[in-house]
Amino acid sequence: MGNIFKKLGIGLVVGGALVVVGHSQELPVSFQVLFFIVALIGAIVFMLLDAKPIGTMSGGKSVFAVTAFWILLITVCIAGASLLPQFDPEDEKAKIGKLLDKERKQSAQGKAEELIARAKALDAQVKALEERLKGIGGGQAATATATPPAGDKPSAAAGGGSASGDVMKVGEEQWQLQECYNCHKLRGEGGKKRGPELDNIGSLLTVEEIQQKIEDPKSFMAEGYEKEWQKGIMPNKFKDLMDPKEMQALAAWLGTFKNASVNTPKPIKKN
Amino acid sequence: MKKLSSGLLSLVVLFSLSVAATSVYAQEVGASTVEFPYTGNRTAVWIVAQLHILFAAFILGAPIFVVISEWLGYRKQDPRYDRLAKEVTKVTVILFSMTAVTGGLFIFVLLAAYPQFTTSFINQFYVVFAILYPALFITETILMYAYLYTWDVWKGEKKGRHIVLGVLLNLVCLLILFVINGPTSFMNTPPKAEGVSPQDFIAAATLWDKIANQSWFPLSLHRIDGNVAFGGFITGLIAAYMYMGSKTQEERAYYDWMGFAAIWIAVGGSLLQPFTGLLLAYEMCDYDFSFCPYMMADQLSMFFETQGIMIGLLFLGINYYSWLSVKRIEGADNVRMTILAPIVLIVLLPATMWVMDKFWIPDPMSLAFLLPLVLSPFLFGRFIPKTVSARTVIKIGFIIMLISDAVWLTPAGFVATGTDMPDEMKLPEGWDYLSSMPAKLSAILTLVYVTVVNYVLYNRTIKQGTILWGKIDFAAQFVLIFLAFTSTWIMGLMGAVRSLLKKYFHVYSLVSDLSAESFTPTLSYSVWWITAITVVFIGIVSVAALVALRPSVARVREPEGSPVPIAAK
Incomplete structure (x- = not known):
């Protein structure tokens, strides 16, 4: 002791x-x-x-000791890891939902799901109609106003609002969805010095040039990021993950950042 | 009446539409009609895949050290090595069938849960899945059984022939590992080229292009040393169980030795693990830098924190076993080591952190500083008369390991994701270096170095003292169980990390996972499954070991070749 x-x-x-x-x-x-x-x-x-x-154990004593040891190991592992901060999947689910939305709708599965949803909506209408028919003997069935199926509604996302406002909104959304903030600091948030701070990027590059940089990350290189390991760390995948309109919107949104008090490094044209 | 009939007509139309929609849905190859209860589809695949990988890791890793052990036995004319090799082979053969069973189950579950993806993936690699892999697996089966059943036939002068068969088996095992790692690594880092869309590139790519993707070779290297280490730790577990069940001192002596031999082979593999793991991570980040923050700073950062804890404990466990081993050596108290050893142990961590900060790998200047430092006790120690006892060196080593663990475990902040890290949770300026990669690398380098020094000390103690086999502290058996559990658990954790790196893709940036489960699960949820898989795996291994080895223990106790008939006894 x-x-x-x-x-x-x-x-x-x-x-x-x-x-x-x-x-x-x-x-x-x-x-x-x-x-x-x-x-x-x-x-x-x-x-x-x-x-x-510890003296040598055998028989039931060793089985008991091993079992107790196993229980201890299992408990410590599960409890220990569960005590650490937990990432909330709901945050990511919403993002992934938006990112995959188009693809889901385009996929055969998405189409089938849409068809099923429409069928279910129509089915509900029929049931409502049946109820009315039962209740009034069919006389007043005609007054039932059918709601157009969900699939026939015009897309709310597509229209409404001023065009430029929408572009900015899409641009900001793409910033969040593509997790650009993981490497670039903007408005004092995000970034881990992996990529340059972008608050003044609008003063240094045109919207077209920003778009070119997103499309082809090697087209411009930020001053001070010439070390071998820093070259080309910006992934060359965004042109495959965003459609041209989304990329344009992101570039347009970034182009509005013209805060000269922030030292955004000067981009140097490479090719 | 007209309205009633029109209502009925709508009903019929809607019913037809509904049926049509359902049948379209059912016929779509992309839509899984199966929903695994309780676990969901992704976790069902995860469980079976991880179990399969654990069995596969053992049956691919065990033959490497089995043949080394057999060769050592032949060279040293020490029958214990031969017995160890044969016993592990027996267990391997049983687990071989478990690998095949879980492999088949894996394909079935994958087909049920993700039919479209599985079909297209198999089409991408049909030569691998339909020809190469089955052919190699069948060859491995034949060689494995031949290896076991020729053991007693090819002995004495024919032993060389048997060892060659073992080497051949290993070559096939390695080939299998490299071949199957092609599709596996392809899912993380499919080949790509600038100016061509990923889809177009893959459509034109050859099978070799797809196999030899960026993470293929590092993953294979990482898995080779991982499998050797894993095989060693699992053999240590078997030795612990058998030691506990031993009835005679002779048996205890043998299983004590078996545990020792297995752990040192496992340590050999474990020492390489951090470096091949780092190489794999480096290649992944080079492929797509967004992997790096996802792993280290954001969604998976606490997975890595957990990995740090477990690796720290694994190294503590390995060195504690070494300490217990030294304690059972008569004359260990007289063993001494140059004072340079504890000095280097003490300065290594800060010195490495400084060097790594100034000259980041692969700058050769880092090696120019560090190599002379780490080699100095072995090169210049004999010229310095001042020495310290082995026990003191080992104890200093433990303190250094604990400090290294603390550095290894220090994150930028204890938050679930670095994206939303409030300033009050961050390491303050001046301390943030502790969370940097150079600091982590320095910590792991120090852990490895302490283990190497302990190994050297242990060897020196063996030469100067007498090992009392079978007299090891009984606590050592619990350490062996702990090491097997920890290594299996870490494999499960890192397997989950590697798979989660694909994010919401089946094949990164190429084939999206459109199911509702393509998100990062919580660490807590993940460790429940990782622990459950570990327990099931080790449970099966334990049963296999008991089934394969208990009869041989009984036979050994029985005097062989007794001329007295059983009935006459």
Whole structure:
């Protein structure tokens, strides 16, 4: 027991010291907790290193020990990983829904689903009609106003609103959907220095040039991003993931960013 | 009446339309009419695929060290190596059928869940799936059985012939791995070319173009050393169970030795794993840089945090086993090592972090600094008279490992995705280096180095002392179980990561997954399944080991060639 208390004491002291240092350095609490846990794991490791040997087990005792050990392993693995922050799939589902919407509709499955939806809508109307017929003996059936099937409705997404407003909206949406923010900082959000900050891109490139850069990432190279590993890290896939209108909208939207106080590096024409 | 008949007519029309729609739906190859209960289609495929990969990893990895073990036994004239090789082969043969069963099940589940994709994918690789893979699998089966059943026939002078057969089996195993990794890696990194749409490029691509995609070779390398390590850890698990079930000291001595031999082979593979894994990640990111943030900073960042925890624990477990092994060596207390060893252990992590920050790989300057540093205890140690005890070196090594683990585990922020990271959750300026790739690489390099130093120490202790086989602390058997569980679990986790990297595609940027399940699942959901798969796999392996090896234990205890008839005993 002396071994356990001694090591635990040292672990708590080291962990506590790490928490104090972390706190003084304004490290977020989660990091302080991490370092404290590592110190405690250290204490356990040193307890085990100096622990007395376990005698040989056999028969039911060893089966029980192995079973208990398995339960411990399973519990620690599941609980440990579940305690970490969890990404909410709903955030992604909405994005993927939008990205795949066109393809889903174009696919045979999408068409079949649309057909089924229409059939179901018509089926509901028939049932309503039947109910009325039953109720009034058919006399007033004619007054039932049929709602046009969902599929016949004009697409709400296609029309409405001013054209330029829509373009900007589509452009911003593409910025989100294609996750451009993962590499580029804009409006103070996103970016991890992987790609240049874009708040002043509208002053440095025309909309056509921005579109060219998205279409062919090697057409322009930002100043300061000449290191070998930084060259060509912008994926050459966006022309396949966006249709020309969406790409144009994204370029037009980015073209509106002309904040000269942000040091957007100068793009250099490459080809 | 007219209105009534028109209503009835509408009813008939609508009914026909409804039936037509349903039958169109049912005939569409793209639409899966199957919905796996409880799990859903994607998880059903995931479970079967992961189980298949685990069995396949074992049956492809085990023969590598089986033949090495057999060769060592032949060269050293140590029958234990031969027994180890034969016993593992017996278990491998049983698990071979499990690989085939889960492989078949995998195809059926895939066809049921994703009929259109599976059909088109098989069409893309029909030469692989219809000719190469079955031919190689049949050849492997024949060689595997021949290898097992010629064991007792080709011995003595004919042993060389048997080893050659084992080598041949391994060559076929490697071929299978490379061949099947073609379609697997194709799903992540289908070949592409500038100025041509992915669809057009694939339509014109040859089979070789599709197989030799960017992640094919790194994935195969990663899987080779992974399979060797995995085979070793699973053999360690078998040795632990058999040790626990042993009735005699002789048996305990043998299974103690078996666990030791298996773990050191596994360590050999494990030491390479981080580097081949890094190469794979590098190639993936080079193919499409968006993989990198998705893995390390966004949706999968906590998957990597978990991987860091598990790898840290795996290395702690390996070195703890080594510590327990040293403890059962008589005379271990007298073993000493140059003081340069603990000094290098202490300075290695900060020195590597500094070097990696200044000269990022592949800058040769990083090697120019680091190689002399890591080799100095072995090259210059003999010229320095000051020494420290082996136990002190190992204990310092553990402290360094814990610090390296802390660095390895430090993310940019404890958030589910780096995209929405508030400033108060981020590492502050000046500390953010801890979350960078150079810091991670330094940490893993240090973990590997500590393990190598411990291995060198262990070998030195063996030479200077006497190993008391069968006298190892019983806790070592739990370490062996822990290592097998952890390595299997990590394989499951990283398998999920590799597959999830395709995002909402079946084949990245080429074939979209239009089902409702093409999103990133939560880590919590994933680990439930990963743990369940691990438990099922290890459960089956344990049963296979008991079935294959218990009779041989019983036979060994029985004096062989007893002339007394059973009835007369």
